[in-house]
Structure formats: C-alpha cells, structure tokens
Amino acid sequence: MRNLLIATVLATPCLAQEPVTFTINQSASQWSWSGNSSLGPINGNPSTSFAVTGDFVLQMTAGAQPIQTAQFLPGGAAAVVPDLSGVIPNPLPFLPPLATIDVTNLVLEFTSAPFAVDASGNFNALGTTTALSGTLTVAPLTGGTTVTDLTGVSGDPQPLPGSISVIGNTVSLTSNNSGSFDFTDPASGISASFNLAGVLAGSWSAPAPSNYCSAAINSTGNIGQLSLTGSQRLQDDQLVLTATGLPTTQFAYFIVAPSQGFIATPPGSQGNICLSGGIGRYTALVGQTDGAGTFSRDLGVASIPVNPAVAPQPGETWNFQLWHRDTNPTPTSNFTVGLQLTFAP
Numbered sequence: 001m002r003n004l005l006i007a008t009v010l011a012t013p014c015l016a017q018e019p020v021t022f023t024i025n026q027s028a029s030q031w032s033w034s035g036n037s038s039l040g041p042i043n044g045n046p047s048t049s050f051a052v053t054g055d056f057v058l059q060m061t062a063g064a065q066p067i068q069t070a071q072f073l074p075g076g077a078a079a080v081v082p083d084l085s086g087v088i089p090n091p092l093p094f095l096p097p098l099a100t101i102d103v104t105n106l107v108l109e110f111t112s113a114p115f116a117v118d119a120s121g122n123f124n125a126l127g128t129t130t131a132l133s134g135t136l137t138v139a140p141l142t143g144g145t146t147v148t149d150l151t152g153v154s155g156d157p158q159p160l161p162g163s164i165s166v167i168g169n170t171v172s173l174t175s176n177n178s179g180s181f182d183f184t185d186p187a188s189g190i191s192a193s194f195n196l197a198g199v200l201a202g203s204w205s206a207p208a209p210s211n212y213c214s215a216a217i218n219s220t221g222n223i224g225q226l227s228l229t230g231s232q233r234l235q236d237d238q239l240v241l242t243a244t245g246l247p248t249t250q251f252a253y254f255i256v257a258p259s260q261g262f263i264a265t266p267p268g269s270q271g272n273i274c275l276s277g278g279i280g281r282y283t284a285l286v287g288q289t290d291g292a293g294t295f296s297r298d299l300g301v302a303s304i305p306v307n308p309a310v311a312p313q314p315g316e317t318w319n320f321q322l323w324h325r326d327t328n329p330t331p332t333s334n335f336t337v338g339l340q341l342t343f344a345p
Helices: 002-010
Strands: 020-024 030-037 040-044 049-061 069-081 084-088 099-112 122-140 146-149 158-167 170-184 191-205 210-212 225-228 240-244 251-257 259-264 272-276 295-298 317-327 331-335 338-342
Touching: 020 069, 020 170, 030 084, 030 099, 049 099, 049 191, 069 122, 099 191, 122 170, 210 225, 225 317, 225 338, 240 317, 251 259, 251 272, 272 317, 272 331
Parallel strands: none
Antiparallel strands: 020 049, 020 191, 030 040, 030 049, 030 191, 040 084, 049 069, 069 099, 084 099, 099 122, 122 146, 122 158, 158 170, 170 191, 210 338, 225 240, 240 295, 251 317, 259 272, 317 331, 317 338
C-alpha cells in the first residue's frame, strides 16, 4: 500500500483549475442597439431594446482578496431576445422605407484579456463581443433581398468596466458591455453598422460537496464516510474534513487528487482508491482515529500537497479520501468514500 501511494504521489497531477460558467440574469441584462447606414440612420422597428440570456465563461484566481484576477473565456453563449429589426426611413415619409434590416437568431460570446479585480470587486477589462451565430437579412426598396451569415463576426475590443461580488458560495458579476458590427450588403451596396450596448449580469454558485465512489466495509461493519465540516470558501481558510464510521485508534491521513478514479483493493488494502491524476498525501496531519471512530483535520487552503504543491483556486474541483489502517481480521488498510469539493472564492 505504501509503495502504491508513493508511486501515485510522484505522478504529475492533471490541472484541476477550470473556468466556470455563469448563468445570465436576463431581467438585469438589458441592452439597446443603434445603427447607421450609407443611406441614413437605422431606426428600431418597433424598438431598439433587447435582452441577452444564456451564459458566459469566467476564469478566476484568488489572492489578497477573494478574487484577484479574472478573464472572460470562450465557451459561453448569450442569445439575443427578441430578434433585432430596423428600417432605414425614406426621406419622403409617405413612401416606404429605403430598406428593412433584420438580425435573427443572434447568439453572442464575450471574451477578454485577463484583468485585475480590486479589493472592492471593481474591474476594468477590455472585452470583445463575437457572434456565434446569426443571420442578417437586408431588403432594399429596390432590388433583391440578401441574407448574410454573421457567424464569427466580431467587433473591436471595447472597455468593459464592472464589478464582482461574493456572497456565501455565490459569485455575481455585473458589467457594462458593448460591441459594434459592420457590414456591407453585396447586392445593394448598402453599408451599415450596428452598435450594441447594455448590462451583462450573471452569477455562479459553487456546488455543494458530494460523495462519490463505493467504499469497502471495514472491521466495524460500516463504510467509512467523509464530509466537509468546515467551509469550501477559500477566504474562510477552514477546510475541515471529518471521516466517520472508522475503526478506533488506527493511524489515518487524508489523500487528495484533481481527478476521480477507481482502483479496487490495491496491494495491502481491502478498500478502493477513488482518486487519480497524481495523488497527494496530507502526511503532516497524520494521526489516529478517536474512540468514536472519527478522524477530523483542518487541511487549510494554502497548499494542496500534490507534486508540485498548488494553491486551490475559485472554481477548481478537488477530490478527497481518508486512508486508514485496520485489522480485519489481519492487519490491512481501507479507504472512506470519496468527497468531491468545488472551491468558492
């Protein structure tokens, strides 16, 4: 058993850090558009108001404050509702408009360069708005209607000021966003630009810790259980894990890895290893189970002892187990169930 854990701890771990997906608050994410063309202004038909709904992706890192830096990453999809519709009015108001312009099924993606977040949660980023899909239809007063696919069209980077707040395990972001899309209708030669501006608001909540993987019965006739009795918030620095249902007065310590796995009854053990990707051991916190068959430790969040050691970041998911000695009926060892834990800022 010891040789197996030495081999796994020396393996290079897979990076656990992953971007997180924020759900857009549609009611708070209200936008408007304006437009100009080579034939004159584009007026809303009937309105220039719309909202965005869906999600966006954010990468966060912790530091002196709950969130030190962040970045909008590809992967989100924000649908525009309703479709955009406009007209280029005729200088002679009693005549039909010079053209109608419709943008349908428009889905946007928001990206940015990495940006700093101050102690109050405020930031100033440089963001880019890209159309993941959408269709532009131009119907001029004279000539045929043309249809253009907007997929992949993006505007120039624009200032993206905003703020991030953390309440409990939930992160909320609000920013003032904008984008500009230029086009030329190949049939009529009409050139135009659409300018979009509004609020992007969304939130992400770290999921509650959950158990996974089957554990083997130990000498008590029970399965070793594992739970978080501290906090999954990095700013609290109280990563207390508690294992129960264990044999009494047996040596034990926690192990951790970025990925889940399954190795049944490794040499010297009657249990199952439910970790993979480079296993770390909290050997500095080794001890004995108490008279009630319980083992609890505050692991802290400054460092996760994989190889090399890393500091966990918001949105990362790590997986934990407890290894313990046992006599069942001969000397052996066992493991608790696994615990999947996603860190909140």
